[in-house]
Amino acid sequence: MPFIPHTDNDVEDMLRAIGADSIEDLFAEIPAKLRAEGLEAIPEAINEMDISRLMRERADQDSRTLCFAGAGAYEHHIPAAVWELTTRGEFYTAYTPYQAEASQGTLQLLYEYQSMMASLTAMDVSNASLYDGASALAEAVLMAVRANRKSKSKRILMPRTVHPDYRRVANNIVRNQGIVLEELDYDRSGGHIDPDSLPADPGDFTALVIPQPNFFGVLEEVDALVNWAHEHGALVIAVVNPISLAILTPPGEWGETGADIVCGEGQPLGAPLSSGGPYFGFMCCRQSFVRQMPGRIIGRTTDLEGKTGYTLTLQAREQHIRRSKATSNICTNQGLLVTAATIYMSLLGAQGLERVALACHENSMKLLAALGETQGVSKLFNRPLFHEAVLQFDLPVADVMRALSVQGIIGGVSLAEDYPELGNSILICATETKTEADIETYTASLKRIAMRLTANRCPVQPKMA
Amino acid sequence: MSNVPQELRYTKTHEWISLNEDGSVTVGITDHAQHLLGDLVFVELPEVGDTFAEGDDCAVVESVKAASDLYCPLDGEIIAHNEALADAPELINQDPYAEGWIFKLQPDDSGAYDALMDADAYSELIAEQD
Numbered sequence: 001m002p003f004i005p006h007t008d009n010d011v012e013d014m015l016r017a018i019g020a021d022s023i024e025d026l027f028a029e030i031p032a033k034l035r036a037e038g039l040e041a042i043p044e045a046i047n048e049m050d051i052s053r054l055m056r057e058r059a060d061q062d063s064r065t066l067c068f069a070g071a072g073a074y075e076h077h078i079p080a081a082v083w084e085l086t087t088r089g090e091f092y093t094a095y096t097p098y099q100a101e102a103s104q105g106t107l108q109l110l111y112e113y114q115s116m117m118a119s120l121t122a123m124d125v126s127n128a129s130l131y132d133g134a135s136a137l138a139e140a141v142l143m144a145v146r147a148n149r150k151s152k153s154k155r156i157l158m159p160r161t162v163h164p165d166y167r168r169v170a171n172n173i174v175r176n177q178g179i180v181l182e183e184l185d186y187d188r189s190g191g192h193i194d195p196d197s198l199p200a201d202p203g204d205f206t207a208l209v210i211p212q213p214n215f216f217g218v219l220e221e222v223d224a225l226v227n228w229a230h231e232h233g234a235l236v237i238a239v240v241n242p243i244s245l246a247i248l249t250p251p252g253e254w255g256e257t258g259a260d261i262v263c264g265e266g267q268p269l270g271a272p273l274s275s276g277g278p279y280f281g282f283m284c285c286r287q288s289f290v291r292q293m294p295g296r297i298i299g300r301t302t303d304l305e306g307k308t309g310y311t312l313t314l315q316a317r318e319q320h321i322r323r324s325k326a327t328s329n330i331c332t333n334q335g336l337l338v339t340a341a342t343i344y345m346s347l348l349g350a351q352g353l354e355r356v357a358l359a360c361h362e363n364s365m366k367l368l369a370a371l372g373e374t375q376g377v378s379k380l381f382n383r384p385l386f387h388e389a390v391l392q393f394d395l396p397v398a399d400v401m402r403a404l405s406v407q408g409i410i411g412g413v414s415l416a417e418d419y420p421e422l423g424n425s426i427l428i429c430a431t432e433t434k435t436e437a438d439i440e441t442y443t444a445s446l447k448r449i450a451m452r453l454t455a456n457r458c459p460v461q462p463k464m465a
Numbered sequence: 466m467s468n469v470p471q472e473l474r475y476t477k478t479h480e481w482i483s484l485n486e487d488g489s490v491t492v493g494i495t496d497h498a499q500h501l502l503g504d505l506v507f508v509e510l511p512e513v514g515d516t517f518a519e520g521d522d523c524a525v526v527e528s529v530k531a532a533s534d535l536y537c538p539l540d541g542e543i544i545a546h547n548e549a550l551a552d553a554p555e556l557i558n559q560d561p562y563a564e565g566w567i568f569k570l571q572p573d574d575s576g577a578y579d580a581l582m583d584a585d586a587y588s589e590l591i592a593e594q595d
Binding site: 149291316325 | 529
């Protein structure tokens with residue numbers, strides 16, 4: 001059977017049936033000036049042998065590096081069973097089949113996933129996933145504007161400690177709806193949003209976004225922030241790392257009444273880095289906001305014979321029924337990645353996840369301690385951390401990173417572009433995958449590089465004694 | 466045959482309107498509308514204090530089949546909404562003209578009510594649509 005089900009004959013038959021001469025005729029009503037004139041940047045098609053070779057070469061550029069970069073995507077150990085099971089024929093589709101209820105296995109898996117996420121975040125409900133962490137935040141912002149009927153402001157307070165890419169993506173998606181993301185600056189010594197710096201009279205705003213841990217790896221004072229937002233009639237959107245929730249207070253328990261919407265990147269749960277994707281986003285919320293939640297939700301029910309069955313629920317909010325008034329334009333889920341995440345969480349269990357989170361924290365502390373001893377390197381921010389931290393160098397960061405990469409080490413992510421006020425700073429991370437020897441390798445390389453770069457910069461050779 | 470009480474006024478979009486003694490109006494959806502929608506599972510109510518123009522969508526009634534907008538029949542301000550529907554949206558199915566009321570509106574123009582469609586005209590409308 002051909003992969004594309006429309007043969008030339010099929011196309012001709014269909015065109016004849018509707019009285020059109022060509023496929024091009026179907027697009028006649030789109031004005032010429034709005035059409036793309038071909039896609040010059042897309043190269044010619046190549047055959048399977050050549051594409052395999054190209055992909056292998058590209059993959060080789062990535063492999064065998066010792067990675068201490070985090071910044072939103074994290075290298076974790078993935079038990080072999082996760083992808084062995086995920087890629088079985090029964091699961092190996094990116095899409096829930098039409099007449100979703102015919103695929104009870106897929107729906108049960110999504111239901112189990114939702115249950116795990118709701119339990120991890122201590123929220124009432126979870127959807128069946130979104131595209132990635134950044135777009136999940138954008139959807140959470142849109143949802144907060146719909147859900148907060150007390151505020152008419154469309155003003156969202158967005159700390160600068162939220163991932164810069166997330167802020168950019170969210171702004172791209174929401175700005176045309178008149179929603180304003182207003183930045184909140186962070187405390188320079190703590191690297192967090194200081195609750196004491198929050199205005200007593202902030203004016204009408206819809207929601208406060210709280211990252212935990214924040215982009216710098218620093219833990220925010222979530223209780224005080226949640227209470228402050230709620231006192232001012234705003235909702236709270238939590239952006240969290242799912243692994244960290246195994247040891248940190250879940251958003252549902254922050255402050256007096258907990259966060260209202262929780263979202264984040266699901267990649268740490270069983271998805272490999274794979275040069276940036278595909279990943280998946282997650283979203284959970286309170287029961288009272290469930291009708292404003294975008295995406296699919298799977299429910300458990302009983303059939304006519306009293307047997308347990310799974311079904312798509314609350315579909316009346318979705319595009320195929322509500323058209324332009326749908327809750328969002330998300331009408332699917334990241335099925336395959338969620339399958340991996342569900343199997344990953346099932347294999348680890350609550351205790352296993354906690355051990356992973358603790359190991360990440362401990363390794364990051366070891367890495368920090370080791371690098372901190374290096375001349376010209378200092379740790380910024382004095383607040384508690386999860387598994388990332390900001391280091392400041394006396395040397396140009398770009399040179400240090402380049403020298404490290406020559407030795408197969410990704411030393412971290414430079415903050416120069418998004419946080420110029422932090423000077424020569426990088427964000428580093430050590431997950432459970434890093435051994436003492438890895439940390440030693442990094443530290444030793446860094447010391448050598450620092451020494452060489454310092455020596456090169458010195459215009460006059462010191463006199464020998 | 467749907468129940469269309471004589472004493473009420475109607476819209477083409479299947480809302481009913483009754484005039485209260487204080488000049489405000491009470492709004493709900495007709496028996497015909499609740500039949501078409503089927504079992505209601507949720508009602509999104511307008512907030513008290515919100516103002517709407519005639520024809521604005523101001524509430525959503527969601528059934529197992531569809532979510533439909535409710536259109537404001539007159540220009541005015543919402544002065545009350547039926548809290549009971551939050552836990553019991555089925556009141557609209559059971560008793561659309563009394564227990565199943567949705568909101569109360571203070572119309573900007575006190576005479577606007579009289580211009581709305583009467584029961585005979587509405588009966589004719591739904592007969593045509595059937």
